[in-house]
Amino acid sequence: MKPDVLIIGGGLMGFSVALQLVKRGTRCKVLDKDSAGRHASGVNAGGLRQLNRHPAEIPISVAAADMWHNIESLVDSDCDTRFPGQIRVAENAEDMQLLEGRAAMVRGLGFEHEEIIDRDELYRLVPALAPHCKGALICRNDGYGRPFHALDAFRRKALSLGVEYHASVRADAIEHNGNEWCVSSEKGEFRAPVLVNCAGAWAARVAAALGESVPLKPGAPMLMITERLPRFIEPVIGAASRKLSFKQMQNGTLLIGGAHMAELDFEHQTTDMDWAKLALSARTVMALFPQLENVRIVRTWAGIEAFMPDNLPVIGRSSRSPYAYHAFGFSAHGFQLSPVVGKIISQLILDERTEFPIEPFNIQRFCKR
Amino acid sequence: MKDHYSLVIVGAGPAGLAAAVNAAHHGLDVALLDEQPAPGGQIYRAIESIPAERSSLLGAEYQRGSELVSVLRDSSIEYYPDTQVWSLNRKLEIGLVCSNTAAMITANQILLANGAMERPLPFPGWTLPGVMNAGAGQILFKAHGIVPADGVVLAGSGPLLLLLAWQYLHAGVKIKAILDLTPVHNHLRALPYLPRALLAGHYLMKGMAYKKELKRAGISTLHNISELRASGREQLESISFRQNGRQHVLETELLLTHFGVIPHTQLSRAAGCRHDWDSSQQCWRPQLDEWGNSSIDGILIAGDGGGIGGARTAEHAGRLAALEALHQLAKIDQRQRDRLGRKDRKWMREDLHVRPFLEAFFHIPGKLLRVPDDGTIVCRCEEVTAGEIRMAVANGHSDSNQVKFQTRCGMGPCQGRQCADVVENIIAATGGDSIARGGHYRGRPPVTPLTLGQLASLYPEEKE
Numbered sequence: 001m002k003p004d005v006l007i008i009g010g011g012l013m014g015f016s017v018a019l020q021l022v023k024r025g026t027r028c029k030v031l032d033k034d035s036a037g038r039h040a041s042g043v044n045a046g047g048l049r050q051l052n053r054h055p056a057e058i059p060i061s062v063a064a065a066d067m068w069h070n071i072e073s074l075v076d077s078d079c080d081t082r083f084p085g086q087i088r089v090a091e092n093a094e095d096m097q098l099l100e101g102r103a104a105m106v107r108g109l110g111f112e113h114e115e116i117i118d119r120d121e122l123y124r125l126v127p128a129l130a131p132h133c134k135g136a137l138i139c140r141n142d143g144y145g146r147p148f149h150a151l152d153a154f155r156r157k158a159l160s161l162g163v164e165y166h167a168s169v170r171a172d173a174i175e176h177n178g179n180e181w182c183v184s185s186e187k188g189e190f191r192a193p194v195l196v197n198c199a200g201a202w203a204a205r206v207a208a209a210l211g212e213s214v215p216l217k218p219g220a221p222m223l224m225i226t227e228r229l230p231r232f233i234e235p236v237i238g239a240a241s242r243k244l245s246f247k248q249m250q251n252g253t254l255l256i257g258g259a260h261m262a263e264l265d266f267e268h269q270t271t272d273m274d275w276a277k278l279a280l281s282a283r284t285v286m287a288l289f290p291q292l293e294n295v296r297i298v299r300t301w302a303g304i305e306a307f308m309p310d311n312l313p314v315i316g317r318s319s320r321s322p323y324a325y326h327a328f329g330f331s332a333h334g335f336q337l338s339p340v341v342g343k344i345i346s347q348l349i350l351d352e353r354t355e356f357p358i359e360p361f362n363i364q365r366f367c368k369r
Numbered sequence: 370m371k372d373h374y375s376l377v378i379v380g381a382g383p384a385g386l387a388a389a390v391n392a393a394h395h396g397l398d399v400a401l402l403d404e405q406p407a408p409g410g411q412i413y414r415a416i417e418s419i420p421a422e423r424s425s426l427l428g429a430e431y432q433r434g435s436e437l438v439s440v441l442r443d444s445s446i447e448y449y450p451d452t453q454v455w456s457l458n459r460k461l462e463i464g465l466v467c468s469n470t471a472a473m474i475t476a477n478q479i480l481l482a483n484g485a486m487e488r489p490l491p492f493p494g495w496t497l498p499g500v501m502n503a504g505a506g507q508i509l510f511k512a513h514g515i516v517p518a519d520g521v522v523l524a525g526s527g528p529l530l531l532l533l534a535w536q537y538l539h540a541g542v543k544i545k546a547i548l549d550l551t552p553v554h555n556h557l558r559a560l561p562y563l564p565r566a567l568l569a570g571h572y573l574m575k576g577m578a579y580k581k582e583l584k585r586a587g588i589s590t591l592h593n594i595s596e597l598r599a600s601g602r603e604q605l606e607s608i609s610f611r612q613n614g615r616q617h618v619l620e621t622e623l624l625l626t627h628f629g630v631i632p633h634t635q636l637s638r639a640a641g642c643r644h645d646w647d648s649s650q651q652c653w654r655p656q657l658d659e660w661g662n663s664s665i666d667g668i669l670i671a672g673d674g675g676g677i678g679g680a681r682t683a684e685h686a687g688r689l690a691a692l693e694a695l696h697q698l699a700k701i702d703q704r705q706r707d708r709l710g711r712k713d714r715k716w717m718r719e720d721l722h723v724r725p726f727l728e729a730f731f732h733i734p735g736k737l738l739r740v741p742d743d744g745t746i747v748c749r750c751e752e753v754t755a756g757e758i759r760m761a762v763a764n765g766h767s768d769s770n771q772v773k774f775q776t777r778c779g780m781g782p783c784q785g786r787q788c789a790d791v792v793e794n795i796i797a798a799t800g801g802d803s804i805a806r807g808g809h810y811r812g813r814p815p816v817t818p819l820t821l822g823q824l825a826s827l828y829p830e831e832k833e
Contacts (some may be wrong), residue, residue, distance in 0.1 A: 035771055042774055148774040156764070226781055227818070242833060249775075270641060272458050273814055274764035275473060275827060284833075293822035298782045299813040 003164065005349065006181055006190055008171055008206055009198035011041035012147075012335065013327045014080065015154040015163075016342030017196055019075070019236055022161040023033075024350055029164060029190060031183065033170040033202070037151035039269075040334070043303035045223055045245055045257045046147045047236060048336045050113050051086045051139035052102065056312060056360035057333075058111055060340050063115075063356065065141060067339035073203040074339065077153035080250055083143035084234035089122065089129065089136045089288070095240035099137040100254055113139050128232045130288050137240075144236055144247055147335055154338075171199075174209035176321060194349055195324045201266070203308045203314075203328030209365070211320035214329070214366050215309050220262040220271045220302035221332050222278060227296045228252035242284045254295065256285055259332060262302035271302040307331045308366075315344060315361035370449065370472060376401045376694050377463060377476035379454050379636060381412020383680045384435045384672025384687035385482030391691035393444045395700055396623060400474075401441070402452045404817075408438045409442070410484055411504070412680045414511040423514050426539045431511075431678070432488055437684070455815035457481075457640040461667050463826075464815070471823035478667055478694040481637055482687060485673035488652070488738035489787045490525075490737060491745045491755070493598040495626070499605025503533050503627035510536065517542035517623050522608060524597055525627035526551040528576065528730045533625070535579040537587055540591070545621055547583070547590040548610060550597060550628075559730035566726035569719060573726075591617075595734075599624055628733055631676045635786055638812040640668055646804050648750050649728045650677050652790065653809060659714075660706075661690035669693060678721055685717035739798040740791060748788040750781020758792055762799040768808055769793050785810045 005021055007014045007329070010032030018028040032038070048068050050061045072078045086295040090096040099116060106114045114137055122136045123129065159165060159322040166187070181195040197206040225277040229252050243258035260277035266272075278300060285292060308314065308329040318324035325348055327341050334341075340356065347354040376392050378385045381403035389401045401408075410414040413434025416424075424432055441448060449467050456464030456473075463474050487504045494500065503523060509515040516537060522545050523534055534547055566573060583590065589666045596611040607620045629650035634644060643664040654676040661669040670682035671690040689710050696706040740747060743756030753776045761775045769792045772778060778792055779785030789810045797804045 035768065036765075037774070108578075152764075152775060226821070272460070273456070275462075275464060275824075276457065276831040279827040280831050280833065281822050282821045284820055286825050294820050294823075296782065296818035296820050297815060297824060298784070298818055299780065300815065301813045 001143070003192045005029070005194040006183055006192040007196045007198055008183065009203070010036040010155070010165060010167065011039065011198060011200055012151050012154060013039070013041075013200075013341050014198035015066065015151065015194070016338045017160050017198060017327065017345045018163045019154055019158040019161070020342040020350065022158060022163050026346075026350065028158075028163045029192065030158070030165045031169040031171060031190060032165070032167050033187070035167045036155050036165065037148055038331075040303045040305040041151045042148040043223075043301060044147050044332070044335050045255055046144045046335060047086070047245060047333070048081065048143045048145055049081070049086045049139070049236070050336070051137065051142055051331070051334075052088055052114075052238070054312060055105070055109060057337070058106065058109060060337060060344070060356050060358070062111060062113060064337050064340040068145070068336070069141070071339070075153040075157040077149070079150035079153050080146040081143060082250065083141055084236070085125070085128065085138055085140045086142035086236040086238065087122070087136045087138045088238045088240055090134045090240050091132060092134060096134045097260060098240050099135070103137055103144040106257060113141065115140075117295040125184065125232060125235060126237065128289060129237075130290055138235075142236065143265075144153035145335070146250070150335075171206065174206060181324070193323055196345060197324070197326045197328060198326060201304045203306055203326070207326065210318045210324050212318060212363055212367060214314065214363065216329055217307045217309075218264060218266045218304055219307045219332070220258050220260045220264040220304050222259065222273060222302045223255060223257045224278060224281070224297050224300040225256070226281070227253040227298055229254065229295065237288065239284070239288065244281070244284050244288070246285060246288070254292070256281055258284060264302070264304065266304070267340055269304060271304070273300050273302070305330070305332050313337070313361050314363045315341060315358050316363060317348060319364045319367055321360075370400065370447070370467060370474065372417060372472070372474050374398050374474070374476050375698055376400075376478045376480065377402065377474065378480045378482055380410065380482035380484055380486045380671060380672070380674070381405065381408040381441075381448070381804055382412060382482060382683065383434070383437065384484070384674075384683035384690075385410070385480070385682040386441055387687035388480050388482060388671060388691040389446045390437070390440050390444055391688045392694060393446045393648060395695050397695060397698065397700060400449065402448045402450065402454055403450050406450050408441055408448065408450070409507070410435050413438065414508060419511065420514070426536060427511065428536075441797045453817040454636060455817045457636050457816075459641055459665050464819070466823055468824070471819060471827055473827055476699055478669065480661070480669045480671060480672075480690050480694060481674055482672045482683070483633040483636055483674035484683075485677060486633050486786070488628045488631045489734070490626075490628040490733070491740050491747050491791060492737070493742045493745050494600055494605070496746050496749055497599050497601050497605045497623050498601050498603070499601065500624045500626065503529055503625040504731075506625045507533050507536070510540070516540050516542045517625070520545045520621055521623045521625060522546050522548065522619060522621045523625050523627075524548035524550060524594070524608070526733060527627050527629040528727065530627045531576060531579050531629070533627070534583055534588065538588065544588050546619060547588060548594045548597065549592045550594045550737070551592070551731055553593045555730050555732055558732060559726050562726035562729055566723045569723040572723045581694060595737060628737070630673065630677055631790070632676060635672070635784065635812070635816045636672065637663060637668070637670060638809065639814050639816050640665055640726050641812075642668060642670070644809065647676065651733055655705065660693035661686060662693065667697070678724065681720045682717050685713040685720065686711045691716070716767060735798070738791070738794040740795060745758050747791050748778040748781065750783050750787075751777040751779075753788075755777040755795060759799050760796050762796055767796065769796060769810055770808065773810055784813065784816060
């Protein structure tokens with residue numbers, strides 16, 4: 001049966017959109033050039049963070065947090081989520097001032113989720129932290145999940161409701177013929193009246209086919225993971241003036257990220273680790289947790305993700321093509337937003353409007369007139 | 370250690386030693402990195418320190434290593450024992466840990482002579498204390514003279530099993546039984562390769578002599594064994610197996626198993642070299658040309674790490690790869706390379722005559738490779754069972770990387786080297802992608818664990 005909506009990209013965004021649509025009775029087909037969650041969706045750090053979001057993202061991030069806290073009702077799985085809070089530590093007075101300014105700004109926007117904690121509270125929450133820190137910014141209901149498990153839960157729930165999924169289908173040509181979109185691939189043609197671009201790092205190619213040129217830059221943020229350790233820390237730790245994301249996962253391993261980029265061969269979809277940058281990450285971890293010196297790193301990797309120049313995603317209607325929508329460019333912080341993005345795109349398609357403020361994510365900000 | 374060499378060789382077994390000596394002989398500056406404490410690789414392990422009596426027990430093939438190692442010691446080669454290589458990339462950067470200190474060095478040419486590892490083959494009970502690889506048994510014997518208590522059982526398929534039994538016999542160990550899991554019909558499979566194998570007939574003669582001696586000593590060898598299972602509460606207490614339709618049980622506290630050897634490909638994988646599935650050797654091997662060039666410029670591979678050929682072939686391949694490195698570095702021209710390599714190439718070809726026969730004769734049955742028992746653990750690090758892998762495939766995860774994401778199989782400290790091939794076999798048999806298409810775990814360095822402190826010590830000039 002011909003679908004109502006074709007979704008390009010079988011990552012979290014694609015399946016989230018498909019799930020929201022199928023729940024409202026819309027037939028969807030998801031196409032993926034590789035396998036589901038092969039890139040950023042499956043291998044990201046799994047952070048569920050409202051803390052320190054760009055002001056434009058705060059409303060949708062807060063809405064997404066609500067959805068994550070009830071994720072089981074959406075996808076029949078808790079996606080292995082934990083909500084011990086996320087913390088951004090201040091290592092000196094200057095850091096502290098920065099964080100206090102941030103907290104005031106968020107309060108000024110009418111949100112309560114970010115708050116300042118003092119030194120005592122910080123060490124009560126994170127006794128393992130090196131003793132020099134002064135305080136922190138915290139979002140207590142933040143946390144983390146397991147990305148590939150989340151992807152798998154979204155995928156399975158969507159498929160169980162009737163979404164069709166095609167792996168290894170690369171969209172070679174995308175055309176609008178009269179009343180419908182036609183996506184041609186080696187595995188045949190796929191047609192539907194509506195098209196959604198959830199193609200992640202490859203989304204610029206889809207946008208180009210819709211007549212929109214976007215300055216998307218593929219990047220591959222590096223992550224490393226250690227052997228399992230006895231549980232010694234609950235919240236996710238970042239730092240005010242260092243690149244760091246640090247958490248002890250459900251199984252005791254430590255996941256360390258710092259938004260440092262691997263060397264990416266986009267054409268061949270391969271990455272080479274930049275050990276100089278990872279060495280820097282290791283020094284950052286040791287500055288905050290010197291007791292981890294002899295902990296063994298067992299794996300490093302980098303998933304391929306779409307970065308926009310302003311680090312904000314593109315979410316909304318195509319500015320050039322009818323019945324086409326975009327959700328890409330999440331710039332390495334899309335995991336947390338994925339449930340709400342499904343809602344937004346499904347509302348745009350079915351209701352022609354959305355309850356969420358998405359104007360800052362309009363693709364037109366890149367289309368010079 | 371310098372931070373750059375013309376040639377860096379990884380591994381000091383027959384291939385690495387022969388290559389290093391050949392390259393140094395032509396005036397190249399060579400660093401030889403060895404994860405072992407002393408040169409010799411697995412085959413000539415402890416060759417410099419072994420007591421004469423134990424050395425004679427190990428036979429003439431083992432003693433051959435003395436000469437190779439003594440030439441190394443007399444050369445200008447910089448030899449680094451206890452050195453782990455944890456990263457290698459196409460820019461020919463080598464991450465290593467030497468004496469607990471991490472370093473990053475570069476080379477114009479890199480020769481991987483990593484050798485082989487035993488084929489991991491899970492069967493029910495294989496993770497019980499008291500079940501070990503035959504190779505581990507041999508390491509303990511060579512390095513420390515440790516032999517099992519009386520009553521050990523050897524099981525599996527492959528020449529090493531026979532060799533180890535023969536060595537134990539001479540060391541005075543009372544072997545309870547040898548269980549040969551080679552299917553009888555392999556004899557037919559191997560028959561067409563016999564005439565060629567006879568051209569390297571000394572290998573076959575030696576094998577037959579070992580068998581004869583074991584038989585004369587009254588050690589029972591049971592053939593055509595299947596459904597091997599190890600049992601015990603805290604540790605191994607007994608093993609059961611099927612022979613000719615009948616079930617048997619043997620009590621033992623130690624079972625040594627062996628299912629052949631496969632190339633050690635972690636570093637060639639990490640670098641991104643292309644690999645092909647070799648259905649005769651039942652393993653992945655890097656794509657190599659006749660001089661040992663991999664698919665990446667500047668990375669050469671010689672010895673069992675490039676495909677199983679045994680110690681003699683490794684030596685020849687090592688010398689040939691060294692000539693190629695010299696040629697690439699313009700120390701010799703192509704003519705010289707070809708001329709100097711002629712003998713090694715001829716000897717290597719002769720030595721390899723026996724291989725197709727051995728590969729067919731010791732072909733591991735597909736049923737064993739597929740791990741039929743759902744409860745058997747496949748990934749020891751993360752304790753993932755064959756049943757969980759089959760379940761993931763049933764849920765639409767049709768290649769080994771997806772299965773890895775889903776089950777954590779292969780995400781432990783061994784980096785999947787124990788379970789990668791097994792997972793691929795299970796997936797291929799469960800209706801996922803075939804082995805060749807389903808692909809291998811993508812390499813995720815460090816290849817060997819590196820501590821946060823060691824990593825933090827690198828690139829001190831790098832700032833936020």
